[in-house]
Amino acid sequence: xxxxxxxxxxxxxARRGARASQVGLESRTRAWLRHHRAMxxxxxxxxxxxxxxxxxxxxxxxxxxxxxxxxxLALDSARLLDAELDxxxxxxxxxxxxxxxxxxxxxxxxxxDQAPVAGARLVTxxxxxxEFQQGVGLEDALASLExxxxxxxxxxxxADTDPDSVRVLASNLEAVDGVDEARVDLxxxxxxxRLAELGQRLALALAGLFGLGVLLVVGNTxxxxxxxxxxxxxxxxxxxxxxxxxxxxxLYSGAWYGLGGGVLAIILLVLGGHWLSAPVTALxxxxxxxxxxxxxxxxxxxxxxxxxxxxxxxxxxxxVGRHLADIKPR
Amino acid sequence: MIVFEHVGKRYGGRSEALADINFRVGRGxxxxxxxxxGAGKSSLLRLVMRLEKPxxxxxxxxxxxxxxxxxSQIPYYRRQIGVVFQDHxxxxxxxxxxxxxxxxxxxxxxxxxxxxxxxxxxxxxxxxYRETALPxxxxxxxxxxxxIARAVVNKPSLLLADEPTGNxxxxxxxxxxxxxxxxxxxxxTVMVASHDLALITRLRHRVLRLREGRLVxxxxxx
Numbered sequence: 001x002x003x004x005x006x007x008x009x010x011x012x013x014a015r016r017g018a019r020a021s022q023v024g025l026e027s028r029t030r031a032w033l034r035h036h037r038a039m040x041x042x043x044x045x046x047x048x049x050x051x052x053x054x055x056x057x058x059x060x061x062x063x064x065x066x067x068x069x070x071x072x073l074a075l076d077s078a079r080l081l082d083a084e085l086d087x088x089x090x091x092x093x094x095x096x097x098x099x100x101x102x103x104x105x106x107x108x109x110x111x112x113d114q115a116p117v118a119g120a121r122l123v124t125x126x127x128x129x130x131e132f133q134q135g136v137g138l139e140d141a142l143a144s145l146e147x148x149x150x151x152x153x154x155x156x157x158x159a160d161t162d163p164d165s166v167r168v169l170a171s172n173l174e175a176v177d178g179v180d181e182a183r184v185d186l187x188x189x190x191x192x193x194r195l196a197e198l199g200q201r202l203a204l205a206l207a208g209l210f211g212l213g214v215l216l217v218v219g220n221t222x223x224x225x226x227x228x229x230x231x232x233x234x235x236x237x238x239x240x241x242x243x244x245x246x247x248x249x250x251l252y253s254g255a256w257y258g259l260g261g262g263v264l265a266i267i268l269l270v271l272g273g274h275w276l277s278a279p280v281t282a283l284x285x286x287x288x289x290x291x292x293x294x295x296x297x298x299x300x301x302x303x304x305x306x307x308x309x310x311x312x313x314x315x316x317x318x319x320v321g322r323h324l325a326d327i328k329p330r
Numbered sequence: 331m332i333v334f335e336h337v338g339k340r341y342g343g344r345s346e347a348l349a350d351i352n353f354r355v356g357r358g359x360x361x362x363x364x365x366x367x368g369a370g371k372s373s374l375l376r377l378v379m380r381l382e383k384p385x386x387x388x389x390x391x392x393x394x395x396x397x398x399x400x401x402s403q404i405p406y407y408r409r410q411i412g413v414v415f416q417d418h419x420x421x422x423x424x425x426x427x428x429x430x431x432x433x434x435x436x437x438x439x440x441x442x443x444x445x446x447x448x449x450x451x452x453x454x455x456x457x458x459y460r461e462t463a464l465p466x467x468x469x470x471x472x473x474x475x476x477x478i479a480r481a482v483v484n485k486p487s488l489l490l491a492d493e494p495t496g497n498x499x500x501x502x503x504x505x506x507x508x509x510x511x512x513x514x515x516x517x518x519t520v521m522v523a524s525h526d527l528a529l530i531t532r533l534r535h536r537v538l539r540l541r542e543g544r545l546v547x548x549x550x551x552x
Contacts, residue, residue, distance in 0.1 A: 031438025235419045238379070239480070240409035241436045242402070 035248065043252035046225075047260075054260070060217045061261025065308055066268045068207035069296075073269070075199050077294040091170050093154040093182045097125075104152040107178040111154050114176070116169055119157040125150050151180060163190055211311055214261065218254050218315030225253060226323045233327050243324060250320045251313055258312020262305035269296055331357045331392060331488060331519045332378060338386035339373050339543075347373040348543045351387070355521065357487075360514040361551075362530045363523040365540035371523040374540070375492050378521070379413060380404055392487065409437060412481030412518075416493035418473045420465040426452070426476055427461040433484045451479040455509060471502040478509055482518075489513055491522040495529065503529055 047054040093111060095104050101124055108122040123131070128150040156173060158166050163186045170182040226233070233246055277293045296304065332355040339348040348370045355361060363371050376382045377389050380396045389396045392410070399407060420429050430451055434444040452458040455475040465473055474494060481489060491510065495503035503526060511533070514520045524530060530537060539547030 027440065028438060031440075034441075035435075035438065231419075232421055232423075235421060236432065236436060237405075238381075238408065238413060238419065239433045239436060240405045240407075242405045245405075245436060 035245070039249045039252050043249050044256055046249075047253065047256050054257070057217060057221050057257050058260035058264050061214050061257060061308060061312070062264035062268055064210040064213040064217065065261060065265035065304065066272070068203055068210050069265065069304055070269060070272065071199070071203040071206060073294045073296065073300075075196065075203055091156040091158060091166065091173060091182050091184050093120075093156055093173050094180045095152045095154065096178050096180050097151045099152065099178055101125075101152070103178065104154075107176065108154045110176060111156055111173060111179075114156075114169075114173065116159040116165065117156055118159040121155045123153045123155060125152045128153060156182075214258070214308065214311045215315040215318065218257050218312045219319035221257060222250050222254055222316045222319040223323055225250060226320060226327075230327055233324070237327070246324060247317070247320045251316050254312040254314075254316020254319075255309050256312070258309040258315075259305060261312065262308030265308065266296060266301050266304060331355050331359065332521070333390040334374075334377075334387065335390075336387035337377065337384045337389060339370075339377065339382065340385045346385075346543050348377075348384075351545050353538060353545060353548060355519065358514070358517050358519055359536065360511065360520040361522075361536040361538060362533075363521060363538045363540065364525060364527065364530055366525065368542075369540040370543040371525075371540055372492055373543075375413075375490055375521075375523055378488075378490060379411065380407060409433065409484060410486055411488040411490060412484065412486035414474070414477050414481045414489070414491035414494045416496040418477035420473060420476060420480075422465050424464075425461065426457065426463050426465065426468070429465065429476060430479045430483050432480060437484070447483055448479075451483040452476075454482070454512075455479045470497050471505075474498065474502075474506060475509070478506070482513055487517075487519060489518050489520045491520070491524075493524055494522065495524060495526055500529070507533055 095107055099107065104124060105122060108120055111117065112120040125148050129148050132150065156169075158169050160166070160169075166184055166186060170184045173179060173182040236246060273293050273295065280293050332353075334351045334353050337348060337351040338346055340346045351374065363374060365371055373382075377384055377396070378391060380399065383397055391407075394407070396407075421432070427445075427448055430448045431444050434447060439447070449458060449461070452461055455478055457472060457475055457479065460468065460472065460476075465476065468476065478491075478494070481491075489510065494510075495506050498506065507522070507529060510520050510522060534552045536551045537547070537549045538545060539549070
């Protein structure tokens with residue numbers, strides 16, 4: 001902005017009679033900074049003079065910000081969960097039932113050497129039977145069997161957990177000698193991924209919509225402010241104020257509204273988090289999982305405030321730009 | 331200083347507010363612009379202030395064709411002219427001092443230098459002792475003098491006034507005109523639009539007479 005002012009000042013149309021206002025770049029920059037400082041303070045004071053209506057505007061902005069950022073937080077925690085699930089994306093390789101324990105160990109070792117395999121754990125037929133008995137509670141039925149009907153299995157952890165490469169890996173593993181079948185159950189993982197993707201898109205769409213809402217809220221407030229200071233705008237325009245000069249206090253007001261809205265949104269998120277955390281933890285524990293609600297954190301708070309301030313500034317810019325054109329000095 | 335060449339101004343589909351206006355004003359001149367209300371005095375001043383463009387012809391001020399100004403240059407042009415309004419256009423939420431300081435604030439003049447010039451301008455119009463007052467506390471004659479102080483605080487080379495004595499009694503009107511004469515004496519070009527013929531005749535400056543948008547008389551100073 002300085003630069004623009006500077007360049008048009010150097011193209012000043014009529015130099016005569018204005019010697020007093022021909023000032024150097026340095027003092028012009030100082031004047032520019034001085035006006036910024038003055039408007040920064042002035043706009044804050046104007047907001048503070050009408051605390052209730054300022055607070056209501058900020059609250060409207062905060063509410064518009066809470067929903068998308070809350071959803072974003074929830075997705076963030078889902079992504080953490082997803083990362084944990086990735087580790088459990090394993091391929092179970094069933095070995096030929098005719099192999100004895102030693103041969104099974106050989107096959108397991110061979111599988112471990114396959115290229116994209118991060119690890120392989122042998123579950124012998126006996127171990128498998130024991131697990132099966134524990135898990136399913138069919139001790140009696142199984143005990144009545146003469147032979148162990150279960151094959152030995154190798155649980156392979158793929159190095160690359162992308163569903164397609166896991167599937168390729170499974171078919172490669174099936175080709176290894178002594179392997180009967182390699183089984184992958186990826187459907188539920190894929191379903192979860194798609195849900196997360198849907199959630200992400202939803203959050204983006206909501207952020208877009210509510211961001212627009214913030215623009216409208218700030219825009220409307222600034223429009224009223226412009227209207228109430230119409231006479232002042234006319235007068236300063238008559239005596240040579242640039243558009244930037246006229247716009248400045250309103251831009252600062254918009255930024256203040258945005259910042260206030262951002263801070264209120266953080267407060268709302270923290271309060272909401274506290275309110276929900278007990279039931280969420282209890283619910284997760286009933287499923288035997290450890291899950292705590294994610295927190296915004298310092299970085300997230302700063303980002304939210306920055307975005308809301310920017311939105312406020314932008315809303316003011318749009319509103320002032322539109323309404324200044326309507327204000328023509330009489 | 332001011333040159334009008336075949337200037338016409340038409341608003342929308344209505345008849346012409348100004349038609350084929352031609353005149354020249356020299357640097358350092360003082361003149362009156364007169365005519366009934368609706369004769370085109372204000373329209374003419376608005377053209378000089380570059381609040382509007384002429385529909386026809388050219389307006390030159392200090393050698394610059396006002397039509398050629400880029401939108402972003404207009405504010406810098408307006409800083410070179412001081413304007414006094416009939417309704418003085420003061421801001422009622424700030425003090426007399428702040429009102430007079432406004433043009434300097436817009437130009438980014440250093441606060442100390444600004445204060446010095448504001449006090450000099452207030453002293454010139456005889457209202458230095460009211461600098462902390464709010465405009466609402468002043469009489470209309472005082473408000474008009476504050477308006478003049480604001481118009482001259484920037485030492486403009488051209489001073490325009492649109493019915494500056496419109497609401498004032500004859501004695502106050504004469505005082506105001508004397509102030510304009512003082513500024514003219516130190517080299518400022520002064521152009522005053524007024525319908526107060528008695529006052530204008532007494533002051534013996536050049537008079538441009540408008541009637542229904544046409545220039546019908548140009549009487550030299552006597």
